[in-house]
Amino acid sequence: MGIVLFFVIFVLVVLVHEFGHFIIAKANGIMVKEFCIGMGPALASFTKGGTKYAIRLLPIGGACIFEGEDGKYSDDGSDEDVYTDEPDSNKRSAKRASDKTDGLVADAQLGAYGKPFPEAPVWGRIATVFAGPFFNFILAFLFSMIVIGSYGADMPVIVKIMEDGAAQEAGLLEGDRIVKLDHHRIHLYREISLYSMLNKGEPMEITYSRDGQENTVTIQPKYNEQAGRYYMGLLGQGVYEKPGFLKTAAYSFYEVKYWINTVIKSLEMLVQGKMSKDDLAGPVGVAKMVDDVYTESKPDGAYYVFLNMLSFCILLSANLGVMNLLPIPALDGGRLIFLFLEVIRGKPIPPEKEGIVHLVGMAALMALMAFIFVNDLTRLFR
DSSP: OHHHHHHHHHHHHHHHHHHHHHHHHHHTTBOEEEEEEEEEEEEEEEEETTEEEEEEEEEEEEEEEETTTTSOOSSOOOOOOOOOSOOOHHHHHHHHHHHHHHHHHHHHHHHHHOBOGGGSOHHHHHHHHHHHHHHHHHHHHHHHHHHHHHHOEEOOBOOEEOTTOHHHHTTOOTTOEEEEETTEEOOSHHHHHHHHHHOOSOOEEEEEEETTEEEEEEEOOEEETTTTEEEOSEEOTTOEEOOOHHHHHHHHHHHHHHHHHHHHHHHHHHHTTOSOGGGOOOHHHHHHHHHHHHHHHGGGOHHHHHHHHHHHHHHHHHHHHHHHTSSOTTSHHHHHHHHHHHHHHSSOOOHHHHHHHHHHHHHHHHHHHHHHHHHHHHHHTO
């Protein structure tokens, strides 16, 4: 059952991402050639309004393909001379005339369903490319509204002070509410955990609220050799509050912000060599995590399984949004770089040059995905 839930979550997150591209493309008059979920051979498809809608065999990934986005047109009505092996010049002329007529018909059909991607205004194209990741953030926000409305938000309130820890030495007490941490406004306890985990031993300035008054202290985290990291010496996980509707919306925003920040910080740690290959997870690894969450939640009933799956969907959707905005060729972020260069230059980068860059980027991504897939399988069967 956990594996089935993984595919449901993955397809939903990808569907929303591609729908973002689709709906904004339509709003900008860009023709969408194909909108599909999955990869491989089509299991079912139909065409409407010039767009082919398809469900493909492998429920991994999806695509929203625009007319001309790769610099080529499915039928551009080119009026170049087309010669046959027939020596008769009259037949060649007739062939050219026929091709021109077919081209005019194709152009008329294309115009009825929208314009090719390269012919749309550059800001319309930027909005279309950005819409995919942005819709992932919207999905994460909406699901956060449900989860926080049901569970509540984890408040940054100190539940326990560790004996001889840095927090105790700084005078912090149980019940204190952390307001700021090194000038970062704190809304969720998990934000404290994140900043604590990233601390390298530097002093941390903490602003806390006690009896309605705010105070600021500086603590010096202590190194724990067994864990191999610095600790602040306080615990707070477990204090949940259900806010009203407006505050639920605000805390849903903080929730999405937290996951976006977590992904960014994790990428920084990966680049700095502070994370190993075992900290990466592809579809196999994510499926295993979903199955574990399902197994642990099942004894509590279907309602808690539902909420925990939504929580996982928030994580995955925010992750997909951030990853797609990375300035890497073949990803949305890489395409945005070329579009912003077009804004600066006043003209587009030659399609053939951009195509080569994206092709190299795609090859590198495929190699990385293959590595992660093998690594996931290796961990699974250890």
